[in-house]
Each structure stands twice: as structure tokens, then as C-alpha cells.
Amino acid sequence: MTDKATQIGTLLAPTVESLGLQLLGIEYLPAPGGAVLRLYLDVPDAEAGARHVTIDDCEAVSREVSARLDVEDPISGNYTLEVSSPGVDRPLFTPAQFARFVGEKAKVGLKLPQEGRRRLTGTIVAVEGERIEFEVDGQPFAVEAGNIDKARLVPDWEALGLAPAGEAKPGKPGRKARTAKPARH
Incomplete structure (x- = not known):
């Protein structure tokens, strides 16, 4: 994380934790015309198997964090706040x-x-x-x-049951091999 992201993370972590969640990490991406501040949420380790971050969690964190950022004002200029669960391709910060x-x-x-x-x-x-x-x-x-x-x-799509059907495997009758078709432009 950048120094700015670390500073913002230190500021926002208590707010996120007060909502029963964990601040996994922050991406701060400054750009001309407006920065992007992306927060990744997770559930505390004790609850990791029992529940996942929901849209309601993201909305609640967005409201509370927005209020905190308005008061503290650590980002000069315009920015977009994005609040997300880690997803299957989870970012790693520490x-x-x-x-x-x-x-x-x-x-x-x-x-x-x-x-x-x-x-x-x-x-x-x-x-x-x-x-x-x-x-x-x-x-x-x-x-x-x-x-x-x-x-x-890197998600293991096969283990997740989301791998695309591939070549026919020996001992698996009835599966056809897929062939790639050229893209049309």
C-alpha cells in the first residue's frame, strides 16, 4: 500500500471494525480529475467460515466511511469511494x-x-x-x-466448479472436446 493508503487505512479501520467487519486493505489511485479510493472488506477470522461480506455490509461501511472522510478530509480534490468484498481473486496486502x-x-x-x-x-x-x-x-x-x-x-476455477468444459477426459464418455472458433470483427 502507498503511504496515503496506509494513512487512510489507519483512519478508517476503527470505523469498519465498529460495524463488525475487517478492513482487508485499501487501494488509493490518484488520477487527474479525481482519485479512486477502493476499500476491501472481510469478515473477522472467527467468522470466516460462517458468513461472507454482503452488499448490505458494503453499503453500511460506505455510509459510515463517507461521513468519516467528510469530517477528516484526508483526500484533497474529487474522489470516488468503492467498497468491496475480496472476491474469489482476493487481493493480498500484508x-x-x-x-x-x-x-x-x-x-x-x-x-x-x-x-x-x-x-x-x-x-x-x-x-x-x-x-x-x-x-x-x-x-x-x-x-x-x-x-x-x-x-x-489466482482462483482454482476447477475446484470452485466454475471451470469451462475442456477436452474430453478418458473414462468420461459423452463429453465432446471444444474447439476454439476464430473471433469475428
Whole structure:
């Protein structure tokens, strides 16, 4: 997170927590004509299996946070507030969040190139302090949390039951292989 996002997160976390939710992270994207302030909400770890963030939760947080931002005014100029659940491609902001998903695949953008890479997709292997270890293309790849610009889990669509029908599998009669059709413009 940027310094501004960290400052805003510190300001807003108590408001979000007062509504029984957790502020997973913030994206602050300044742009000419108006910034975007995106808040990601989650349920506290104790409730993680029992419930999910709802639209009503997002609306309640939006109302309360808007009021807080109006009073504190940490963003100069126009901005758009977006409040969201993490979704299946959950963003990861802190080493603790990476640690929670050891064994899962993540897509990561780096602030500064490392070993010739600015982007990587790999399995989260371990987290030690601020160091996050991945397996990328069968090789270990360690990144300091401070060098991570953006990171998201890569959903396992097949495990979620949302994978598109693919090639016919041996022992699965009746499934036809799909062929790609050229796009028409």
C-alpha cells in the first residue's frame, strides 16, 4: 500500500471494525480529475467460515466511511469511494494475509524488478517476517513484502466448479472436446 493508503487505512479501520467487519486493505489511485479510493472488506477470522461480506455490509461501511472522510478530509480534490468484498481473486496486502494462503497460487506485481521480473505467478510456499517465498516455474523465488505493488490469489476455477468444459477426459464418455472458433470483427 502507498503511504496515503496506509494513512487512510489507519483512519478508517476503527470505523469498519465498529460495524463488525475487517478492513482487508485499501487501494488509493490518484488520477487527474479525481482519485479512486477502493476499500476491501472481510469478515473477522472467527467468522470466516460462517458468513461472507454482503452488499448490505458494503453499503453500511460506505455510509459510515463517507461521513468519516467528510469530517477528516484526508483526500484533497474529487474522489470516488468503492467498497468491496475480496472476491474469489482476493487481493493480498500484508505478509499475514499471504501466510493465511500458503499453498495457494498468487499473481504478483513488483514495484522494482527482481531477477529480471516485474510480474510473477506462483504458489505461496512460506512467509518469514516480511519475506514471502513463492515457487515459480518449479524454482524458489523470494520477495520482500515492501517490493510488492499488487497481489491477488489466482482462483482454482476447477475446484470452485466454475471451470469451462475442456477436452474430453478418458473414462468420461459423452463429453465432446471444444474447439476454439476464430473471433469475428
